[in-house]
Amino acid sequence: xxxxxxxxxxxxxxxxxxxxxxxxxxxxxxxxxxxxxxxxxxxxxxxxxxxxxxxxxxxxxxxxxxxxxxxxxxxxxxxxxxxxxxxxxxxxxxxxxxxxxxxxxxxxx
Amino acid sequence: xxxxxxxxxxxxxxxxxxxxxxxxxxxxxxxxxxxxxxxxxxxxxxxxxxxxxxxxxxxxxxxxxxxxxxxxxxxxxxxxxxxxxxxxxxxxxxxxxxxxxxxxxxxxxxxxxxxxxxxxxxxxxxxxxxxxxxxxxxxxxxxxxxxxxxxxxxxxxxxxxxxxxxxxxxxxxxxxxxxxxxxxxxxxxxxxxxxxxxxxxxxxxxxxxxxxxxxxxxxxxxxxxxxxxxxxxxxxxxxxxxxxxxxxxxxxxxxxxxxxxxxxxxxxxxxxxxxxxxxxxxxxxxxxxxxxxxxxxxxxxxxxxxxxxxxxxxxxxxxxxxxxxxxxxxxxxxxxxxxxxxxxxxxxxxxxxxxxxxxxxxxxxxxxxxxxxxxxxxxxxxxxxxxxxxxxxxxxxxxxxxxxxxxxxxxxxxxxxxxxxxxxxxxxxxxxxxxxxxxxxxxxxxxxxxxxxxxxxxxxxxxxxxxxxxxxxxxxxxxxxxxxxxxxxxxxxxxxxxxxxxxxxxxxxxxxxxxxxxxxxxxxxxxxxxxxxxxxxxxxxxxxxxxxxxxxxxxxxxxxxxxxxxxxxxxxxxxxxxxxxxxxxxxxxxxxxxxxxxxxxxxxxxxxxxxxxxxxxxxxxxxxxxxxxxxxxxxxxxxxxxxxxxxxxxxxxxxxxxxxxxxxxxxxxxxxxxxxxxxxxxxxxxxxxxxxxxxxxxxxxxxxxxxxxxxxxxxxxxxxxxxxxxxxxxxxxxxxxxxxxxxxxxxxxxxxxxxxxxxxxxxxxxxxxxxxxxxxxxxxxxxxxxxxxxxxxxxxxxxxxxxxxxxxxxxxxxxxxxxxxxxxxxxxxxxxxxxxxxxxxxxxxxxxxxxxxxxxxxxxxxx
Numbered sequence: 001x002x003x004x005x006x007x008x009x010x011x012x013x014x015x016x017x018x019x020x021x022x023x024x025x026x027x028x029x030x031x032x033x034x035x036x037x038x039x040x041x042x043x044x045x046x047x048x049x050x051x052x053x054x055x056x057x058x059x060x061x062x063x064x065x066x067x068x069x070x071x072x073x074x075x076x077x078x079x080x081x082x083x084x085x086x087x088x089x090x091x092x093x094x095x096x097x098x099x100x101x102x103x104x105x106x107x108x109x
Numbered sequence: 110x111x112x113x114x115x116x117x118x119x120x121x122x123x124x125x126x127x128x129x130x131x132x133x134x135x136x137x138x139x140x141x142x143x144x145x146x147x148x149x150x151x152x153x154x155x156x157x158x159x160x161x162x163x164x165x166x167x168x169x170x171x172x173x174x175x176x177x178x179x180x181x182x183x184x185x186x187x188x189x190x191x192x193x194x195x196x197x198x199x200x201x202x203x204x205x206x207x208x209x210x211x212x213x214x215x216x217x218x219x220x221x222x223x224x225x226x227x228x229x230x231x232x233x234x235x236x237x238x239x240x241x242x243x244x245x246x247x248x249x250x251x252x253x254x255x256x257x258x259x260x261x262x263x264x265x266x267x268x269x270x271x272x273x274x275x276x277x278x279x280x281x282x283x284x285x286x287x288x289x290x291x292x293x294x295x296x297x298x299x300x301x302x303x304x305x306x307x308x309x310x311x312x313x314x315x316x317x318x319x320x321x322x323x324x325x326x327x328x329x330x331x332x333x334x335x336x337x338x339x340x341x342x343x344x345x346x347x348x349x350x351x352x353x354x355x356x357x358x359x360x361x362x363x364x365x366x367x368x369x370x371x372x373x374x375x376x377x378x379x380x381x382x383x384x385x386x387x388x389x390x391x392x393x394x395x396x397x398x399x400x401x402x403x404x405x406x407x408x409x410x411x412x413x414x415x416x417x418x419x420x421x422x423x424x425x426x427x428x429x430x431x432x433x434x435x436x437x438x439x440x441x442x443x444x445x446x447x448x449x450x451x452x453x454x455x456x457x458x459x460x461x462x463x464x465x466x467x468x469x470x471x472x473x474x475x476x477x478x479x480x481x482x483x484x485x486x487x488x489x490x491x492x493x494x495x496x497x498x499x500x501x502x503x504x505x506x507x508x509x510x511x512x513x514x515x516x517x518x519x520x521x522x523x524x525x526x527x528x529x530x531x532x533x534x535x536x537x538x539x540x541x542x543x544x545x546x547x548x549x550x551x552x553x554x555x556x557x558x559x560x561x562x563x564x565x566x567x568x569x570x571x572x573x574x575x576x577x578x579x580x581x582x583x584x585x586x587x588x589x590x591x592x593x594x595x596x597x598x599x600x601x602x603x604x605x606x607x608x609x610x611x612x613x614x615x616x617x618x619x620x621x622x623x624x625x626x627x628x629x630x631x632x633x634x635x636x637x638x639x640x641x642x643x644x645x646x647x648x649x650x651x652x653x654x655x656x657x658x659x660x661x662x663x664x665x666x667x668x669x670x671x672x673x674x675x676x677x678x679x680x681x682x683x684x685x686x687x688x689x690x691x692x693x694x695x696x697x698x699x700x701x702x703x704x705x706x707x708x709x710x711x712x713x714x715x716x717x718x719x720x721x722x723x724x725x726x727x728x729x730x731x732x733x734x735x736x737x738x739x740x741x742x743x744x745x746x747x748x749x750x751x752x753x754x755x756x757x758x759x760x761x762x763x764x765x766x767x768x769x770x771x772x773x774x775x776x777x778x779x780x781x782x783x784x785x786x787x788x789x790x791x792x793x794x795x796x797x798x799x800x801x802x803x804x805x806x807x808x809x810x811x812x813x814x815x816x817x818x819x820x821x822x823x824x825x826x827x828x829x830x831x832x833x834x835x836x837x838x839x840x841x842x843x844x845x846x847x848x849x850x851x852x853x854x855x856x857x858x859x860x861x862x863x864x865x866x867x868x869x870x871x872x873x874x875x876x877x878x879x880x881x882x883x884x885x886x887x888x889x890x891x892x893x894x895x896x897x898x899x900x901x902x903x904x905x906x907x908x909x910x911x912x913x914x915x916x917x918x919x920x921x922x923x924x925x926x927x928x929x930x931x932x933x934x935x936x937x938x939x940x941x942x943x944x945x946x947x948x949x950x951x952x953x954x955x956x957x958x959x960x961x962x963x964x965x966x967x968x969x970x971x972x
Binding site: 025026027030044046049050053065073074075076 | 133135136137139140142143144167168170172173
């Protein structure tokens, strides 16, 4: 199981990354993260929604209510903006650097 | 038909709907529902419903919870008061400090006293059957006064268990000093003989072994401390310990149990427990069916405490048995003391198995705590009233915009509780890190503040509300009643000449005077007690306890070769160590006296002073029917010619052959009692007293210990300098001095802080007045007079009232503590008054200096 601190730190790039693959809503995002991490990363509602709302406030994502055929209620879909995509590139670069540092340390051990 | 189990739980859903923000409800609940339906498929409806409820609870966080449309006005108001209070505290840091620090010190003292009282009231209260256990006691007439005793006639326990079916259990207890040996280690120890019911009646938990092992005559149960002392750990079951009762009586016991460490608040305890019947072996001449014999205690346990009155009545029949056999200890009545109250009442029961040495502390300490809290509250009241002058406009504005009198009062009361809360936190820190460690050091009690104990939090809440309301109520109502028009006209002048302010300051000064006089008088008395003589000369004397009948001769033979030894004497009893009581029969009355049985050289060796007649002669058979008495004995029995007077003691006739000066058997807390000496047989000696050349005590003591190790390798040395017998007493005197001086210093500190605050506020409010006075040419002495006028008169009146009260109260207190006290005079009170006035003058002069040095131009500009 990945620690809560690490999960919390990676929330932003993960959400932006998922939304870059296509629009999505809360339930689907949580499910997708669970699937991708093989159940090692667990998101609670308390972690996800405040981040989604913050990203929307920062203009990195936008939301729209969509009424789908398979559902009896509308769902709030989130979509990444251009600013969000730029932010994601920066995040990717930073995480890659962190990854490179960690790799460099561990391969020399 | 729709299955209800496949729907989200209704109550949880309603709860979610109630707390969730409207704009977030659709989104969040939509997702929760999707999770729910997915779980219904994967995990079944039951688990899905449980997880839904869990999700609803988890979502109840600040991001999702809706804010109330309108805020509660009370909360807004309290919020406002909180802001005002904080601003007011920060605006006047010095007065805030005086208030908070004063209250904190008082609360810290209250908490320390709480820890002490909590510890005291918990002593011996951990036993599960405490409510059903009783100690047998009896009342007896000792020379006209009825005394209660906690020891018990030896046959009583057995008779009680056979005669009274309502008694569930009986436990006899006897304690004695023995030597305990394990391998090469030997120690003097106190051994407790008990019936096997002891561990059922008193639930000391055993860490190792079982209670039933006490049924075995060859088993011994150790306290945790003893297990560590002898074996290094408590894993000792089955190990052998040898108990040496006397030179001819030894027995090996098997360790069958080790008690858990006793809870800290305990008085009844033990080091070693063995079966009561071992007494037959340890003291073969003992006859436990003889009413002449007494044991340490007899406890009983009953099912129904309502049977106690009937039991006490039923025990009357034993009176005859006892009084026939032992008329000197004629019993008036038997009585049963509940174990629950035994410790608290033990100061009133002579020779009880437990002893409460802090009975005075239980009364005095709460009084001191209330005194201190009172001093701090008076400070607060005074400073609040005077400093409110600075907040007149605030009060006026509040009233103009509609605040009622009650609202203003409530605001000030709230502020006060807020200040008290600060003080409470600081007081708690002071108690934990300063007062309590200090008090534990001087009282040698391992008390603590247990923060997991709800009683402590209840006490803290009571202190908070009590202090907050008591100190804040008067200022709050006083301040709130002012007329708004007069405030804005500037015609309200209050505080500075408030008679109640002066009254409170007067009280403070009187209290400080009482405590300071107490400190001075206790110090004087301690010095007096330290200089008193003992009625003999303990300085050049060493003493040692003897293990057996031949020990005296063997040790004496060794010691007379030592050139530093002046004389050697034997005795059954020894001054400062032990004695017995006996009853003198006269034709018209019985008279109880203290008795010591000593060898003929004992008087000279100990330096007892002969007033008339002679001491015992060496090798005189006749002197076995002679006694030497002290002066008080002669005085109390009105003997005009004591020498040659004959008394009957234990059916034998004794003639008075000598009178010695009064001397102290024990320390100066105990009064000198009529005492007799009788001649002891050499083979019965239990002590040896050794007089050595002046200055040779340490070297002789070292030699004595070496000689002892050669002569008695199996018996640990037990002896010391005679002067060291009083080390604890002198330490106690020192503690009294330290304690009373500390308390008095705190009292003066509080009173000084209060006065400083008052003078400072007074001076700050009169800056313009002083400036004008100076501009018109007022001299320094006029300024000083103007500042100090009201305080000088107040101090003088307070001291005139306080000094005599202090003198009378403290004289009575010292009289209660010591039977013989110094010739108390007013000197102590004068010194106290002098100290208080000096401190107050210093405090006031700092403000006078400020006024005198200030530039009048600045003062006029400022206002």
